[in-house]
Amino acid sequence: MATAMERKLGEMLVKDNVITRPELEQALQQQEQTRRSLGHILIELGLTSEWEMAAALGKQLNVPFITLSHYEIDELVLNTIPVDIVRKYKIVPVDKTGNTLTIALSDPSNIYLLDELKLLTKTEIIPVISFESDITEAIARYYPALTGADGSNIDEALKEIQDADVQTAVKEALNFDDLNVEQASMEDFADGDEDGAEVNDAPVIQLVNMIIAEAIKAGASDIHVEPFEKKLRLRYRIDGVLHEMTNPPKKFQNAIISRLKILSEMDIAERRVPQDGRFRVKVAGRPIDFRVSCCPMIYGEKVVMRILDQSNLMLNLEDLGFEPHVKDKFEGAILQPYGMCLITGPTGSGKSTTLYSALARINDPSKNISTAEDPVEYNLPGVNQVNTKADIGLTFSAALKAFLRQDPDIIMVGEIRDLETGAIAIKAALTGHLVLSTLHTNDAPSTVQRLVNMGVDDFLITASLNMVEAQRLARRICKNCRSEYVPDESEMAVIGIPEAERTPDLRLYKGSGCEVCRHSGYKGRVGLYEVMTMDDALRDAIMAKMPTNQLKRLAIKNGMESMRAAALRKVRQGATTTEQAVELTIED
Numbered sequence: 001m002a003t004a005m006e007r008k009l010g011e012m013l014v015k016d017n018v019i020t021r022p023e024l025e026q027a028l029q030q031q032e033q034t035r036r037s038l039g040h041i042l043i044e045l046g047l048t049s050e051w052e053m054a055a056a057l058g059k060q061l062n063v064p065f066i067t068l069s070h071y072e073i074d075e076l077v078l079n080t081i082p083v084d085i086v087r088k089y090k091i092v093p094v095d096k097t098g099n100t101l102t103i104a105l106s107d108p109s110n111i112y113l114l115d116e117l118k119l120l121t122k123t124e125i126i127p128v129i130s131f132e133s134d135i136t137e138a139i140a141r142y143y144p145a146l147t148g149a150d151g152s153n154i155d156e157a158l159k160e161i162q163d164a165d166v167q168t169a170v171k172e173a174l175n176f177d178d179l180n181v182e183q184a185s186m187e188d189f190a191d192g193d194e195d196g197a198e199v200n201d202a203p204v205i206q207l208v209n210m211i212i213a214e215a216i217k218a219g220a221s222d223i224h225v226e227p228f229e230k231k232l233r234l235r236y237r238i239d240g241v242l243h244e245m246t247n248p249p250k251k252f253q254n255a256i257i258s259r260l261k262i263l264s265e266m267d268i269a270e271r272r273v274p275q276d277g278r279f280r281v282k283v284a285g286r287p288i289d290f291r292v293s294c295c296p297m298i299y300g301e302k303v304v305m306r307i308l309d310q311s312n313l314m315l316n317l318e319d320l321g322f323e324p325h326v327k328d329k330f331e332g333a334i335l336q337p338y339g340m341c342l343i344t345g346p347t348g349s350g351k352s353t354t355l356y357s358a359l360a361r362i363n364d365p366s367k368n369i370s371t372a373e374d375p376v377e378y379n380l381p382g383v384n385q386v387n388t389k390a391d392i393g394l395t396f397s398a399a400l401k402a403f404l405r406q407d408p409d410i411i412m413v414g415e416i417r418d419l420e421t422g423a424i425a426i427k428a429a430l431t432g433h434l435v436l437s438t439l440h441t442n443d444a445p446s447t448v449q450r451l452v453n454m455g456v457d458d459f460l461i462t463a464s465l466n467m468v469e470a471q472r473l474a475r476r477i478c479k480n481c482r483s484e485y486v487p488d489e490s491e492m493a494v495i496g497i498p499e500a501e502r503t504p505d506l507r508l509y510k511g512s513g514c515e516v517c518r519h520s521g522y523k524g525r526v527g528l529y530e531v532m533t534m535d536d537a538l539r540d541a542i543m544a545k546m547p548t549n550q551l552k553r554l555a556i557k558n559g560m561e562s563m564r565a566a567a568l569r570k571v572r573q574g575a576t577t578t579e580q581a582v583e584l585t586i587e588d
Helices: 004-015 021-034 038-044 050-061 083-089 111-121 132-142 154-162 166-173 185-191 203-217 250-263 324-334 351-362 396-403 419-430 446-454 458-464 489-494 536-543 548-557 563-573 578-584
Strands: 091-097 100-105 124-129 222-227 232-238 241-244 275-283 286-297 300-309 339-344 369-373 384-387 410-413 434-439 465-477 482-485 508-511 522-533
Touching (some): 004 021, 021 038, 083 111, 091 132, 100 111, 100 132, 111 124, 203 232, 203 250, 203 300, 232 250, 250 275, 250 286, 250 300, 324 339, 324 351, 324 465, 339 351, 339 419, 351 369, 351 434, 351 465, 369 396, 396 410, 396 419, 410 419, 419 434, 419 446, 434 446, 446 458, 446 465, 446 548, 458 465, 458 536, 465 563, 465 578, 489 578, 508 563, 522 563
Parallel strands (some): 100 124, 339 434, 339 465, 369 384, 369 410, 410 434
Antiparallel strands (some): 091 100, 222 232, 275 286, 286 300, 465 522, 482 508
């Protein structure tokens, strides 16, 4: 039944012509069935707005209204109320003066809650009204926590697991009834299916599920579970940067790691050597693959999980950040009928994504395309993909030899790591096949020296190489809090803006920090690309054994946009910052 205060609120809304009498009766009838607050029901039915409800409550109770996003709340004030109480009742402490504590909440008519807070904090409580959505955003901002797909948070799971017995937790983690994660564990957790709920109720399993779910929700590319002497550290790599999250209890280290090893189909009894595995989960109906690596450390096993979300795979070169003039050079090279195209850059620079994008661009039913990968990260329709396994002899070179006997048109090799693989790839490029692969080099011109150091002859490089593309991933400025500023002389000098262009109206951009970007100023990443296409001048320079620095100058003279120039272009466009440009690239 509606309380007298809620009925009075409803009558006030009718009197102010916010809702009609029949609409009030409809909401009151629904409230009797659901036992929820009248305000929530009226908003859900679309009969009133948050603003109208807040105004009516404030008028009825003589309580002021505030917008939390306009306030910067002191940490000492935030700590006056336990985080579990804040999340449970959706309240935010705003200010504390002497023995008086101001609390923001969406329904200040809840006198029982106000009395509880008074007893809990031993202060006088002054309520203020705020939108529920505003409160939710403030809680996410000031009380960052790992939340599961069902809205529960890992802090609660940690609290539950702290009280559990270690041996019981290990036993729960080794529950083999829940090995089929794709069909049971994670899918049930994410979609709220009751099948398998008994298994998922185990604290360790629930905690692991929420760690995985929150990483997906945060857009992380990797999850690191790291054992140290006195703690078990949990970190997510988001937009290329590692962020430390709420750490699980150290005493449940073995149970958590065993659970992850079971999901990845590793040997849980083997703790002395590194192991690799993978598993797949379904979240909101879409499959997400996890590539898992386990390595023994001095205080236990470290587990790193690479998250491979097919829906995040961008196969359009423009979406990757290619400028039109650079894209034209890149496409011109990969559309050649034969030759070798190499993608270079450090680990985590997006080389695989660029390779997949190139394959998607040239994929055609009339072409026989085969790939050798370690491991296969994404499945491409119409492409024959091989997962190499060095321990059984299925290496890159072995796969390449097999491809050449299978009438190929286009071959992709995950990485050229040794002379044998490089020699076979060059042989394929010289015999009428298009070969795509990757190398670990700092820039495009140094790729030539890397091949020479492997033992590849100069004349083979010049005869087979079509193009080398080097890349980096820069952090993108958050679009929600991006603002412009006037750079000083030193900053313009550092990033190489010519003096003629250093005018008073020059503006650059940065992120001021907001809830969307976790107050970092960055959200997402953008590619920086350096494409060196081969021409006669470069081939003559390679045959003359020209040093790498001179080769780079020649390539720039012949039209190559360097990595620093590409970064500067993105800075001027407002895509990234000067700090990222300086951090990721070197002067030409």
